[in-house]
Amino acid sequence: MAAAASARDIDAASYGFPLTNPFEATIASTPPELRPTLPSDEDITQADYSLTLRPEREFTLPDNFWPVKKLKYRMARQDHEAPLIFIIAGTGAPYSSSTNEYLKKLYYQAGFHVVQLSSPTSWDFMSAASRFATPGVTKEDAEDLYRVMQAVRAQHPRLPIKDFYLTGYSLGALDAAFVSHLDETRRSFNFKRVLLLNPPVNLYTSVSNLDKLVQTQVKGIDRSTTFYELMLEKLTRYFQDKGYIDLNDALLYDFQRSREHLSNEQMAMLIGTSFRFSAADIAFTSDLINRRGLITPPKQPITEGTSLTPAFKRALQCDFECYLTEQVIPMWRVRTDGGSVLQLVDQASLYALEGYLSKSPKIAVMHNADDLILGPGDIGFLRKVFGDRLTLYPHGGHCGNLNYRVNSDAMLEFFRG
């Protein structure tokens, strides 16, 4: 243990990130004036491409899934030989998610070819690229991702690439760790450096934290007012005070400084709500593709005119924990011939890679001391495994400081170094 260098702890005073409330940081991210200057979309040579990875899904998926029968990804290319970086999105997020877009601009500006990939938990990935369409067993998800990355590489044989790099945020960071591990044996890319941004350490802790966020006691909800109505009333009053509607990046800060600002519980509920929608999408899609009949009756014909609202209502009742117990664990047990829940959690979390991560100097992690997807002991684990390859920021919530200039500089510095 003595040999392990200690983590880089950034102290709050010199860090200067203005949002010390983890919930505000998670929702609003960095104030616009503290973000790095980035190129606009029009200055980037980029396009969306699609891959046919599971041709049979063309026939087995219902008609209204037509937009996701092929897997789309986005690539920004330099006009000369350059390193290429893959970016993996977080829970339920597509290749075009705002964090992916931000990271693309950052790395493109620094001279990388950039490939943006959807998360294996995103419905487009589940439909078009996932073999079992039951994300959650991280090793399997990483195999699916690896195939996608190989197909991307094969689709651009003439792109001059110097080296390969890999990054991901949130669940995408956990995926990136497993992809990097897989690459050590498959050797298609030989990633030079891998950066994990705010990964879950114990997948089960993370999903139960997220599930719990909708259990906060929110003031102002009663029989006649639901949570959404409460939020919309606040927004209406805010705009009425202001005199006009102006949606921009600074809106959230201004809103939090107004009389209508949200409490921690309300913000937690809001974050929890957004994750519950992801959980509903995942539960619905996985059930439908595998014809499990938990949400959609397996023989029900679905056309473009069919209402999905009844299925949506059923899927909304299912949180991550429900999805894990009803869909992931049964499938995983059948495929691996038994195994307890604890075993699955162990295999799907960073624990499974402890030995690999502690001996791989090319992998680093950036995390926040107040990240809501972590539980007690998780940072201790990261300290032990990563040593000085862990950078721990004092604030930022979950991924709220990724677009803070100090963080973006550190990210570029890591890949340059």
Place this chain on the structure above:
Amino acid sequence: MVKRLLLVTALLAAGHAQAEEIAPRTSVIDANVADAPVEQSDGFLDPLRSLKFNPGLDQREFERSTLTALNVYDPLESVNRRIYHFNYRFDQWVLLPAVDGYTAITPRFVRTGVSNFFSNLGDVPNLFNSVLQLKAERSAKITARLMFNTIIGVGGLWDPATKMGLPRQSEDFGQTLGFYGVPDGPYIMLPILGPSNLRDTTGVVVDYAGEQSINYLDMANVTSDHPEILFLRAVDKRYTTAFRYGQLNSPFEYEKVRYVYTQARKLQIAE
């Protein structure tokens, strides 16, 4: 439906009655922890420690809110969904490629000029509707915008008014109807134009007719001679609209768009 709602509400009320009591010590979450997070030995500041949770963690507020929100009057759902898929394809295969071509052949200042020009034209119905809603201050501001942008901004190619602190405020006839208490009516997915409802569709027709009869800057006449202006206007409209089909990345995008549209219109009418 009403029954289920009642049941959910009753459950929730029971939950609230419980919540007012002090959380039992056996509860997983201690309800009365100090606000400031305590740093743990490894540096972890547990953000969830500072939250007040519902004891028993069996609140169904998310489910209640969301199921209520899904109740939008949509009797034409089956047709609407087909039109939604048609629009999705039309957008991908016609509109967005047109926008891409447009951005490829024009420099940015030209595109901004085009957007400003059409936006200035749009201030005419904005003005009329804001007068109809008896909003004196807003009407005065929109009038000032029209003057500045048309005269100083050379027919609306520049937008000096926004820089002078007169931001664009949109009012349409659908909002005017809503202002006087006309209900939404059934949700309608309009071909190409996207989400609407009976009230707002009426509004679109009235605004269009108004624009034709006012003939501001002689646009209505010129457009009937040169239909390509209509095409440019459509391309500009798509260019300035940030929404992309599929961006919500959900099998339930139709439901989500329907909810957001309905609420956004309520908000626009209320302010």
